[in-house]
Amino acid sequence: xxxxxxxxxxxxxxxxxxxxxxxxxxxxxxxxxxxxxxxxxxxxxxxxxxxxxxxxxxxxxx
Amino acid sequence: xxxxxxxxxxxxxxxxxxxxxxxxxxxxxxxxxxxxxxxxxxxxxxxxxxxxxxxxxxxxxxxxxxxxxxxxxxxxxxxxxxxxxxxxxxxxxxxxxxxxxxxxxxxxxxxxxxxxxxxxxxxxxxxxxxxxxxxxxxxxxxxxxxxxxxxxxxxxxxxxxxxxxxxxxxxxxxxxxxxxxxxxxxxxxxxxxxxxxxxxxxxxxxxxxxxxxxxxxxxxxxxxxxxxxxxxxxxxxxxxxxxxxxxxxxxxxxxxxxxxxxxxxxxxxxxxxxxxxxxxxxxxxxxxxxxxxxxxxxxxxxxxxxxxxxxxxxxxxxxxxxxxxxxxxxxx
Amino acid sequence: xxxxxxxxxxxxxxxxxxxxxxxxxxxxxxxxxxxxxxxxxxxxxxxxxxxxxxxxxxxxxxxxxxxxxxxxxxxxxxxxxxxxxxxxxxxxxxxxxxxxxxxxxxxxxxxxxxxxxxxxxxxxxxxxxxxxxxxxxxxxxxxxxxxxxxxxxxxxxxxxxxxxxxxxxxxxxxxxxxxxxxxxxxxxxxxxxxxxxxxxxxxxxxxxxx
Numbered sequence: 191x192x193x194x195x196x197x198x199x200x201x202x203x204x205x206x207x208x209x210x211x212x213x214x215x216x217x218x219x220x221x222x223x224x225x226x227x228x229x230x231x232x233x234x235x236x237x238x239x240x241x242x243x244x245x246x247x248x249x250x251x252x
Numbered sequence: 253x254x255x256x257x258x259x260x261x262x263x264x265x266x267x268x269x270x271x272x273x274x275x276x277x278x279x280x281x282x283x284x285x286x287x288x289x290x291x292x293x294x295x296x297x298x299x300x301x302x303x304x305x306x307x308x309x310x311x312x313x314x315x316x317x318x319x320x321x322x323x324x325x326x327x328x329x330x331x332x333x334x335x336x337x338x339x340x341x342x343x344x345x346x347x348x349x350x351x352x353x354x355x356x357x358x359x360x361x362x363x364x365x366x367x368x369x370x371x372x373x374x375x376x377x378x379x380x381x382x383x384x385x386x387x388x389x390x391x392x393x394x395x396x397x398x399x400x401x402x403x404x405x406x407x408x409x410x411x412x413x414x415x416x417x418x419x420x421x422x423x424x425x426x427x428x429x430x431x432x433x434x435x436x437x438x439x440x441x442x443x444x445x446x447x448x449x450x451x452x453x454x455x456x457x458x459x460x461x462x463x464x465x466x467x468x469x470x471x472x473x474x475x476x477x478x479x480x481x482x483x484x485x486x487x488x489x490x491x492x493x494x495x496x497x498x499x500x501x502x503x504x505x506x507x508x509x510x511x512x513x514x515x516x517x518x519x520x521x522x523x524x525x526x527x528x529x530x531x532x533x534x535x536x537x538x539x540x541x542x543x544x545x546x547x548x549x550x551x552x553x554x555x556x557x558x559x560x561x562x563x564x565x566x567x568x569x570x571x572x573x574x575x576x577x578x579x580x581x582x583x584x
Numbered sequence: 585x586x587x588x589x590x591x592x593x594x595x596x597x598x599x600x601x602x603x604x605x606x607x608x609x610x611x612x613x614x615x616x617x618x619x620x621x622x623x624x625x626x627x628x629x630x631x632x633x634x635x636x637x638x639x640x641x642x643x644x645x646x647x648x649x650x651x652x653x654x655x656x657x658x659x660x661x662x663x664x665x666x667x668x669x670x671x672x673x674x675x676x677x678x679x680x681x682x683x684x685x686x687x688x689x690x691x692x693x694x695x696x697x698x699x700x701x702x703x704x705x706x707x708x709x710x711x712x713x714x715x716x717x718x719x720x721x722x723x724x725x726x727x728x729x730x731x732x733x734x735x736x737x738x739x740x741x742x743x744x745x746x747x748x749x750x751x752x753x754x755x756x757x758x759x760x761x762x763x764x765x766x767x768x769x770x771x772x773x774x775x776x777x778x779x780x781x782x783x784x785x786x787x788x789x790x791x792x793x794x
Contacts, residue, residue: 198661200298204493210479215508217485221495225675233679236623237556259784263692266617266782273616275629282626282633290637290672294664301654301663302722338742346737357739456750463747466729475726482730491723494667497716499674499709522737536702539690548688549784557687558783561619565786 260545268565300491305471307447307461311438314470315412319435321468325365326430327402330467332365339363339463346522353522361459369464370434373446383433386426393425401425415439482507503528611776619783624687627680628775634673635768639761641666646757650720670712677705689781697774704767711764714756717746728752 209220257264311318324330328342336345337354338361345354371390377383390398401424408421410431417435419428437443447461465471472481480486487504490496506512506524516523539545548554555562590596644662645653653659681701690698717728728746735741745751 198657201296203298208493219489221493222498225495225498229678233682239623241621241623263782264785269618270615271618279629282629286633290665290669293668299664299667304721304725353739357742360742457748459747462729480726521734525734525738536699539695539698548686553686554784557622558619560621561783562786
């Protein structure tokens with residue numbers, strides 16, 4: 191039973207004491223910072239990376 | 253007759269090509285991708301779950317802090333005792349500018365800290381004759397007498413030895429006994445049960461034990477250790493290295509900056525909430541705010557989003573029948 | 585029964601208005617304008633998808649009851665799914681919001697689409713918040729005792745008691761999900777009704793044409 195239970199345990203639990211960045215009055219957890227950076231990166235990538243499936247346009251079919 | 257075309261309000265009529273776009277397939281793929289992502293993150297990182305703390309743990313770990321807090325509940329100097337609405341009328345509560353909104357709404361969740369947190373729980377303790385006498389003496393005493401006892405007790409120094417709270421104060425009437433007994437009661441876990449059971453056998457309301465807990469030093473110190481305090485942007489943080497409610501960044505930010513953190517500190521919650529309500533209304537009404545609604549056009553990020561479209565129309569020039577019509581005809 | 589009588593029926597009138605405003609090919613279109621060709625367009629559907637995962641995992645937690653996830657590692661895993669789907673949900677929603685802002689997607693009588701989106705975002709924040717205070721662990725103890733001051737300061741604390749776990753739980757699993765789902769539905773119907781916002785006029789195209 192214990193073996194089955196351990197199947198559901200997290201591989202890399204993030205339970206160790208949190209890492210924080212302090213800059214003047216700004217304090218943010220590294221985890222939140224990563225999420226925010228990923229959001230901005232995803233946004234930029236969504237704008238820049240070409241969207242597939244519009245190649246037919248070149249063929250000029252209507 | 254036709255109204256002037258406003259580029260940030262009206263949209264040009266699209267007369268160009270349409271392409272097959274399978275939204276059900278797109279939705280299904282999105283659901284599969286998101287599900288896999290969520291399963292992956294859950295397998296990798298799990299989720300935090302630190303057990304709830306109790307008055308028992310508190311009074312065991314820091315009996316003096318517990319008893320000091322209990323005294324402040326009894327003599328009316330604790331945070332909750334002086335909170336004001338919705339718990340009591342000890343103060344007007346916070347104000348939004350000149351408006352005491354909380355006071356207008358009134359006391360809806362009455363909490364009498366002396367009665368609810370100290371005296372009532374003590375009456376439930378069985379077989380302590382001295383306590384029964386003490387409680388009778390207390391309820392028969394005048395307010396002046398009670399204040400004198402409480403003041404006398406507060407002048408002493410509290411300490412914890414041999415499983416009991418003691419105090420060097422003299423002339424404090426039954427107060428020393430109350431503090432000793434309440435702390436002992438809390439250390440058995442009986443106070444947790446009693447405060448929760450205030451509503452009867454079944455309950456789902458933890459208002460009273462949570463308010464008592466939040467008045468001490470011990471509970472906030474655990475949170476501060478985990479960067480969860482209000483002055484640590486705590487609302488958007490989470491235990492350990494888990495991401496928290498990052499979407500609350502703007503709300504938590506106001507608490508860190510002047511004047512919210514300085515001259516408005518006493519009413520910081522009210523002012524932050526008022527600010528956020530105004531900003532939220534502005535965000536919702538953004539399409540109607542001149543200037544702000546033009547930012548997308550000025551920043552020209554849209555050139556990147558629709559670059560294929562602009563490339564195609566530029567190549568076709570004016571020759572394309574799809575762009576022949578009056579492009580600036582508003583849909584209105 | 586005469587035709588005019590049928591015509592006068594509320595049901596008939598309602599159905600006609602509905603099918604005129606949103607015929608099936610508008611409700612479930614099989615084509616999109618050619619300008620709908622960017623990854624930014626997938627974040628709306630990604631938000632919707634993660635909302636489905638949030639609700640699905642929430643339903644499993646609801647079936648087993650509020651304390652299950654503390655006691656069972658399967659329960660804890662489902663809680664992890666619930667948490668991470670919420671993180672993905674907000675992630676996708678914020679990128680969606682940024683995208684729609686830079687497209688000025690309120691143009692062409694689409695102001696209500698934008699506004700329902702903002703209100704849905706707020707409802708989602710409130711839903712998440714009631715979830716955080718319904719966890720029945722240290723987190724919910726701390727978050728509720730902190731948040732009470734903000735809500736009390738507005739006067740709302742008198743009716744919305746964040747320290748009342750049962751009340752918060754009901755808001756989290758009944759009232760707020762209904763609100764969020766209804767608002768999302770309205771938002772999507774409005775999007776389908778108005779269609780995807782066309783690009784800004786090409787101000788540089790004039791040079792090409794000239």
